[in-house]
Amino acid sequence: MANKPSLITKGRYELKFRGTECLNCGHLLDISDKYCPNCSQANSTKKLVLKDFWDEFFSSLINYDSKLLKTLYALLLKPGTITKDYINGRRVSYTNPFRFLLSLAFLYLLMFSYNNNFSSLDKAAEKYSKNTTTNPISFDLNSGTIKADSTEIKEQVTKGLQKIDSMGLSDVPATKQIQYLDSLGVFNGEYAQNEANKDSIMLADPKTYFESIRNGSGINGYASKMEFFSNMIRHDSLNSFDEAKTKYGVDPALSNKMTYNASDSLLRVIKEPGTFINATLSKLPFVIFFFLPLFAVFIWMVYIRKKYTYTDHLIFSFHNQSLLFILLILSLIIDAIFDTASVWIFLLIFSFYLYKAMRKFYGQGRIKTILKYLFLNTMFTLLALFVVVILFTGSVFTY
Incomplete structure (x- = not known):
């Protein structure tokens, strides 16, 4: 009996404020019940005052700190002990x-x-993007003529165009002209591997180019469409999938929409790698x-x-x-x-x-x-x- 805890506590939990019926669920209580055994509400009839809120807040804080300290102590110094205690039912001393x-x-x-320094990756990506924005071959979409930014390419393209004129093919679309130039070997050498050539073909006539890859299937078809959407977003200010449907006649299929969204996301990852890593880690x-x-x-x-x-x-x-x-x-x-x-x-x-x-x-x-x-x-x-x-x-x- 000497070890029995006192029923009288401070504040609104004093014995004089105990009731015989739970104010929340109506469960019958004994005057020794500090909490309702049915719904766990405190057995108190005292009107709440601001001091009660402060007392309960600090009491809960101290109680949590006690659990936290015991949990940290057991985790750091007694490997495996905390799990043994927890599954054996001794849980009240530890945090969940x-x-x-x-x-x-x-x-x-x-x-x-x-x-971390992931933000520096965004700056590095921006600097790299500025240094790689020029294309060796481009098109003047207003006049329909082919332009080049390098003297060597200009000479190659000029020779190819002369062959096209001599064969009476100057009236065919620019896309077909470039494909024919490529078949003549105009782009052999270091420029044959340059993706800017393909970018330029797409930009010359995006609608026709997408028509040529519309029915592509499998990984190759998916990759071709991703490449197309990526180029249009970067070079033709494409802002949404709805805009792609209007401008290039893209089918409103779910697969095409998913491909566009993937292309847009991938470009933003390349543009902001640091921000992407932080967002992923979160x-x-x-x-x-x-x-x-x-x-x-x-x-x-x-x-x-x-x-x-x-x-x-x-x-x-x-x-x-x-x-x-x-x-x-x-x-x-x-x-x-x-x-x-x-x-x-x-x-x-x-x-x-x-x-x-x-x-x-x-x-x-x-x-x-x-x-x-x-x-x-x-x-x-x-x-x-x-x-x-x-x-x-x-x-x-x-x-």
Whole structure:
């Protein structure tokens, strides 16, 4: 009886404010009930005042800090112990592993984005774009004549046009003229590989050019249409798919719209690579919650003879991933203070920690743990690479 906690607490939880019926759900209460066992509302009939809000706010804050400190202590100094406690029901002392990991992932990515130099990639891309905007061959669309920016190309084109005139083909569309010049070998040499020639053909008569690739299928057809839309966006101020339908007679098919959107996204990625990387990395916290459940399947398969459920393995992976983010955050702080690169040191620490966590949680010998450790880390690396490739590829076409 001496260890029984006192029923009298401060503020609106004092015994004199206790009721015998829950004001929220009507459940019958005992005067010793601090909270309703049915709906969890506080058993208090006292009118709220501003001080009550402040008291509850700081009480909740201190309570969360206590959980946070215990969680950090267990994660850092007792590998595998926190997961054992959590799945055995001792959960009130620790923070929720799913919410804790999400918070750490957001915090790490905010710090990582603040400290990186990805913005410099945008400036480099802009400078490169300015240096590569001139085309060796272009068209005067008003007069329908072919122009060139290089003396060597001008001589090549002039000779080719003379051949065309001598054959009575000067009235054919400029696109056909260029194709004929190419068949005569006018563009042989270093300019045969220059994509600007093809760009110029497209710009001479976009509608006719798209007509020639309209029925293309497969990867080659998709690539040809992407190349067409990319050139029209860059050189003909194409702003939308609706505009492409009007100007070039593009079919309103879903595949064409998807190709246009992919081309537009890819050009923006090339123009703003730093911004693209930051935007993609911001999605990683959400990707983790799809990746870890998949990885937990492999943990479950490796330890299938153990008594643990799939959810237990998932909680184990969440706790260890949380520790990894904690170490990466510490690495960022140290790098910012001392202007160094300490990430590899913390990754080595995590590698040793993970081995100890597996030994402690699953209780197997060194040889078995090492073999399973190597296998799971290999699968983790392969899955991580696969997820990153899918993430960046998907981001390129939806940016």
